[in-house]
Amino acid sequence: MVRVTVWNENRHEKNNPVVGGIYPNGIHGAIADFLTKAGFEVGTATLDEPEHGLTEQVLNQTDVLIWWGHLAHHEVEDSIVDKVYQRVLKGMGLIVLHSGHASKIFSKLLGTPTGQLKWREADEKERIWVIDPAHPIASGLGEYIELQQEEMYGEHFNIPTPDQLVFVSWFEGGEVFRSGVTYHRGQGKVFYFRPGHETYPTYYNKEIQKVIENGVRWAVPSQTAEPVYGNAAPLEPIKSKPYSREVTEI
Template sequence: MPIRTVVWGENVHEQTNRTVAALYPGGMHRAIADALNADAGISATTATLQEPEHGLPAARLAETDVLLWWGHAAHDKVDDAVVARVVEAVWAGMGLIVLHSGHFSKVFKRLMGTPCNLSWREAGERERIWLASRAHPIARGLPDHFEIEMEEMYGEPFGIPEPMETVFLSWFQGGEVFRSGVTWRRGAGNIFYFRPGHETYPTYHNPLVQQVLRNAVHWAHNPAPRIADATAAPNRPVGEALEPLTERGGKLHQPGEEGFR
């Protein structure tokens, strides 16, 4: 069964900027989904900010194996209820791939628990992306390094928690470097952040960038059944303890009563 994938796009720049609209007439989300669908093992659809519930109602997330997220100009417009829904889906086992300026999205910052800040420069610089982990599944089929002729610079320090793995490192024409492909696991969900993807450049038409995204979907997919309630914190009755147990001391809660959250 193909990996059920949703590409979420903010879909703001495509409607307000002529350069972006010319590069991505169907939207960046559509271009990314088309690249993913070139892999028979992936079935990608799209969702946007402007749709009801931002295109991510609970029923759809329940049937999503991997979610890709691109946002930039409207992070604050994303409803907190949808953010909570996405975060809980990740904890329960949905894969998440955060792209470029999505580092400042509510979803990513909540999962990281850090500011996710960085330095940046919009000057059409050449970016050289190096494999930092040649054997990693996300790097499958890629050369030891490749270049993107025009990109926005992101520079260290990058305000993220220590990654589980660093897959790619970038060097920019102005001299800065950046951890441009990094992974984490949150609950049962695999997370990959991939830096390239500035809207005014044709980055998502680059075949090697597209290969990274296809590889990342396969890596992020967790085939295990989704955890039914990833936020459950049950009060276990004394009578259900695996070993004989006698209660002692005072109690704040009655048997079966929910605790404070």
């Protein structure tokens, strides 16, 4: 059984009645619901819980962590970010959704200020094109996903060149955006997926749910040996060879 933890700062749902009406059990609750139905073992965690709900026990029992944040990136404690970072390096999968692009953990893993991009909230259509139809995250999808209303994110998106580009979005206003990208960090896999503005019911869309389900399956830890670093003893005997200073004249 793949163990998933859905993390959400859970502030919009409390402060904005529109968001609360769309996601009465929180964005984390909506995501946890469809992932549970897909057969995963799912728990949730939120910002205002002790240790943001991400205790060592929770992280050690998580195969894939899903991250949604927006208003309160700065409130996430650096010590918790460091714990998540180390777990990813040791193999835990991480799926970063929508405005989680500006989270501390995403920036730390990618090494750039990932909050830099264009944005606009104008109820415009988004068409998410499948760029890599052979990628496991795109399994079961058509050529594109169409959302009638979403927030626009536009290039340039300040991220390193991704290992794989799975989706590119086009918006009604004309912008494009790398909306589905993957990275490998240490033993862990990272997937960023753009859609999911809090005032739209995006996470009830079956195709969006399918992408996230596929993302979880892709990000599950691989059964590989942990890398060993530092000074290492030789595996084979090394025969000492005398060093010659002789210079051959040409």
